[in-house]
Amino acid sequence: MRIGIIGSGYVGTTVAACLADFGHDVIAVDVDDAVVGRLNDGESSISEPRLDALLDRYAGSSLFATTDYDDLADVDVVFLALPTPTNDDGSIDTAYVEAGAEALGRVLADVEGYPTVVVKSTIVPGTTADLIAPILERESGLRVGTDFGLAVNPEFLREGSAVEDFQQPDKLVFGTNDERALDALETVFAPLLDDVPVVRTGLSEAEMIKYANNAFLAAKISLVNELGNICKEYGVDAYEVADAIGLDDRIGEQFLRSGVGWGGSCFPKDVAALVAAARDRGYDPQLLQAAIDVNDHQPERMLDLLDEHVDVAGERVAVLGLAFGSGTDDVRNSQAIPIIEGLRERGADVIAYDPNRGAVENMRGRFPDVTYLASASPTLSGAAAALVVTDWPAFGALDREFDLMAGDVVIDGRRVVERRDGITYEGLTW
Numbered sequence: 001m002r003i004g005i006i007g008s009g010y011v012g013t014t015v016a017a018c019l020a021d022f023g024h025d026v027i028a029v030d031v032d033d034a035v036v037g038r039l040n041d042g043e044s045s046i047s048e049p050r051l052d053a054l055l056d057r058y059a060g061s062s063l064f065a066t067t068d069y070d071d072l073a074d075v076d077v078v079f080l081a082l083p084t085p086t087n088d089d090g091s092i093d094t095a096y097v098e099a100g101a102e103a104l105g106r107v108l109a110d111v112e113g114y115p116t117v118v119v120k121s122t123i124v125p126g127t128t129a130d131l132i133a134p135i136l137e138r139e140s141g142l143r144v145g146t147d148f149g150l151a152v153n154p155e156f157l158r159e160g161s162a163v164e165d166f167q168q169p170d171k172l173v174f175g176t177n178d179e180r181a182l183d184a185l186e187t188v189f190a191p192l193l194d195d196v197p198v199v200r201t202g203l204s205e206a207e208m209i210k211y212a213n214n215a216f217l218a219a220k221i222s223l224v225n226e227l228g229n230i231c232k233e234y235g236v237d238a239y240e241v242a243d244a245i246g247l248d249d250r251i252g253e254q255f256l257r258s259g260v261g262w263g264g265s266c267f268p269k270d271v272a273a274l275v276a277a278a279r280d281r282g283y284d285p286q287l288l289q290a291a292i293d294v295n296d297h298q299p300e301r302m303l304d305l306l307d308e309h310v311d312v313a314g315e316r317v318a319v320l321g322l323a324f325g326s327g328t329d330d331v332r333n334s335q336a337i338p339i340i341e342g343l344r345e346r347g348a349d350v351i352a353y354d355p356n357r358g359a360v361e362n363m364r365g366r367f368p369d370v371t372y373l374a375s376a377s378p379t380l381s382g383a384a385a386a387l388v389v390t391d392w393p394a395f396g397a398l399d400r401e402f403d404l405m406a407g408d409v410v411i412d413g414r415r416v417v418e419r420r421d422g423i424t425y426e427g428l429t430w
């Protein structure tokens with residue numbers, strides 16, 4: 001199949017590389033010349049395990065990147081993988097998706113046959129039918145369901161394992177009321193269909209499934225964080241408790257790691273958008289709002305624990321971990337951000353380290369005045385305290401490095417550091 005992918009960010013680049021790996025011919029469209037140039041050189045603009053190897057294999061043969069929407073003129077299926085960032089009130093900003101749909105609509109009339117437009121961007125229920133479809137029809141002069149197909153196919157990729165998640169998903173969601181669009185999606189994903197459950201549903205249901213999935217997972221972590229905060233009050237080990245409750249099939253063992261909370265490009269944005277969309281409809285979601293509140297509070301709790309041990313005004317404080325999670329360079333909504341802000345408010349001299357150099361550069365863009373060092377040892381050296389914010393496995397191997405500190409306080413927000421003699425260890429929820 002010939003497949004177009006509009007948007008070459010975390011999602012679009014992964015989908016482009018993985019669909020080329022399925023044997024399709026892929027055209028990736030992005031407005032950024034630099035991103036397009038790198039893709040055609042077989043390199044991604046993001047850090048994602050195994051992605052560069054795939055790009056390197058297919059760029060120049062079955063994967064081609066361009067800034068020109070006219071290059072989409074002979075595709076069978078086009079995915080819209082453009083961002084939907086957050087407005088001040090938490091709702092999604094659909095401007096990029098609208099602009100992409102407009103540009104796509106203008107070339108759609110020139111595409112032979114019955115092309116299918118597939119929305120991969122995360123959008124609240126009704127957006128595809130009420131916003132995207134009318135734009136595509138207006139710009140192309142064509143009719144949905146008569147001249148071209150329309151579907152919603154949300155992604156559930158985790159940063160740090162996006163390629164693997166694409167190749168071995170828990171489920172595929174095909175949202176469309178159009179048999180021909182459904183057939184097109186089944187051809188695109190044919191290599192997965194024998195092994196992966198497929199949910200065939202409507203446009204709005206598919207849009208909602210993405211939000212419900214992320215809202216459930218984010219709320220699960222906030223619940224386990226709340227339970228962990230209570231455990232800490234009793235001196236109870238929240239991880240032993242989590243392991244035990246995870247044995248109940250109804251709860252499940254995953255996503256029970258309590259700590260400094262969730263960040264990244266999806267959970268904060270999607271939960272806020274669902275809350276805002278529900279309020280817009282007249283329903284006030286109290287549990288999801290509480291999930292956000294608990295999450296916002298976890299970094300403060302980490303700083304409170306620090307305050308109990310040491311006054312950091314004028315002191316060096318080491319921050320270990322800047323990315324929102326391990327395995328990524330992404331610092332969007334990272335809990336390291338409020339941690340660094342809180343330390344600076346206290347007058348601390350913040351020294352930071354992340355094993356991912358991209359994460360360091362991304363955080364440097366946000367906090368240019370923080371000192372960033374290239375490894376854990378110099379970061380810890382002379383520090384009055386250390387705060388572990390990201391669950392990079394390498395932090396679990398730190399040992400004698402802590403002897404370099406001037407103080408001995410280690411506040412672990414992710415339960416990765418071993419308790420040991422010589423450090424005053426505080427786990428956030430244990």
Ligand code: UDX
Pocket residue numbers: 155156157158159160214217221254255256257258259260261262263264265266267324325326
């Ligand atoms: C998430 C969803 O998992 C994915 O399906 C969706 O498409 C996008 O959002 P992602 O944000 O990339 O993916 O990362 P994920 O690994 O899910 O972690 C999200 C956040 O939750 C991270 O900040 C992580 O540290 C935190 N987390 C995760 C916990 O605090 N505890 C856990 O037990 C699991």
